[in-house]
């Protein structure tokens with residue numbers, strides 16, 4: 001699966017404009033949006049008494065259509081607005097509603113609250129009174145549904161501009177927007193439904209979806225399935241987690257190269273204790289992983305240089321990223337490397353400015369010519385050619401020691417199996433998240449490894 005498309009607010013406006021230029025009016029688009037949202041809300045919530053809050057723009061316009069559609073279906077509906085509509089389409093939608101519109105400040109609550117105050121046009125936080133009203137009405141509702149986005153969210157970077165209700169359902173139009181998946185906004189969405197309003201939309205940003213993995217065929221042998229070499233640092237346990245993950249994610253052979261024997265790892269992991277660079281010139285190596293447990297000292301730098309000069313597809317994590325931030329260089333040519341920084345490592349490498357997490361990841365990938373896996377509760381992957389993807393994280397139990405080592409090993413297995421760097425990174429992230437979901441609450445990193453086979457089996 002390739003994953004659902006994501007458009008920014010500007011891209012969505014451009015897609016809407018193209019659609020209008022091709023003959024579909026904004027009123028038609030609004031009608032489709034409102035009808036689709038009402039249908040999704042009815043499927044989710046059933047016929048509850050509803051209160052629709054309408055803002056001044058086209059998001060509010062959608063709300064008037066939703067109210068009319070719910071009323072036409074026999075539902076008890078009231079509407080409250082912040083004021084008069086400011087667009088012609090929203091004014092027409094309000095006129096078509098044709099019933100009373102209450103003032104937001106003194107409307108009675110209802111069991112189903114529909115937030116149609118602001119969508120992709122929000123430029124600053126809601127006024128204090130409107131935000132407080134929204135919060136209070138959501139607090140008194142059984143179910144809160146958002147039209148396009150919960151109000152108070154910045155569409156493109158997922159920032160919270162004013163207090164945002166926790167929604168149970170968000171119905172958005174044609175494509176996802178970055179804020180549906182980026183934190184801190186994403187936690188407010190509830191279930192997300194993407195409704196078709198007949199707009200053509202293409203993008204080089206998408207959601208990370210379940211990958212397709214190939215089962216070994218009769219012609220397969222261990223090296224066609226992929227050889228992963230993990231160069232362990234001084235803290236060999238980290239490398240052991242990476243190696244275990246690579247093996248359980250389907251690599252045909254995994255070498256764990258450490259100075260001392262590493263105990264407690266699967267017997268299938270190949271160990272030749274001594275020189276961590278042993279057999280680094282083996283042409284069969286499909287991915288070389290460096291960084292977990294690696295200190296940014298003289299030995300670490302020497303290992304980094306050898307890895308960078310090896311010509312193998314690289315996965316660089318943890319200590320290797322520190323060494324890179326300290327001034328080491330990536331190979332100028334050869335296979336595209338994959339870098340897996342968390343927030344702190346990303347900031348050390350690329351600074352803290354530069355827009356949304358997606359924009360920052362893209363700029364970083366273009367700058368170093370590598371695939372960037374910018375980790376966190378909303379992991380973003382970016383390639384040097386501008387492609388990017390966001391993973392909608394749900395398993396926050398992943399915030400545990402060693403989870404990153406497991407991710408790096410999983411990505412290395414995908415790379416060694418023959419996937420291109422961007423696809424390998426996306427696949428590894430999905431499998432890691434799925435393994436976490438299968439492992440359940442209170443997971444430890446070792447449990448992720450144990451659940452990788454089940455996650456992989458879902459991708460055959």
Ligand SMILES: NC(=O)C1=CN([C@@H]2O[C@H](COP(=O)(O)OP(=O)(O)OC[C@H]3O[C@@H](n4cnc5c(N)ncnc54)[C@H](O)[C@@H]3O)[C@@H](O)[C@H]2O)[C@H](O)CC1
Pocket residue numbers: 012013015016029030033055056057058059060061062086087117118119120121122123124125126127147148149173197199
């Ligand atoms: N893009 C599409 O194909 C379609 C989108 N639909 C819906 O339209 C909204 C976007 O509408 P827009 O009018 O651009 O923006 P909003 O309704 O979100 O609000 C803009 C409105 O509010 C003013 N404003 C912005 N911030 C604030 C604030 N903090 N306080 C007060 N006022 C604020 C701004 O100046 C504007 O006047 C999209 O989300 C969809 O729901 C269509 O209906 C279907 C096609």
Ligand SMILES: [K+]
Pocket residue numbers: 059115116117118119146147148149150151
């Ligand atoms: K909204």
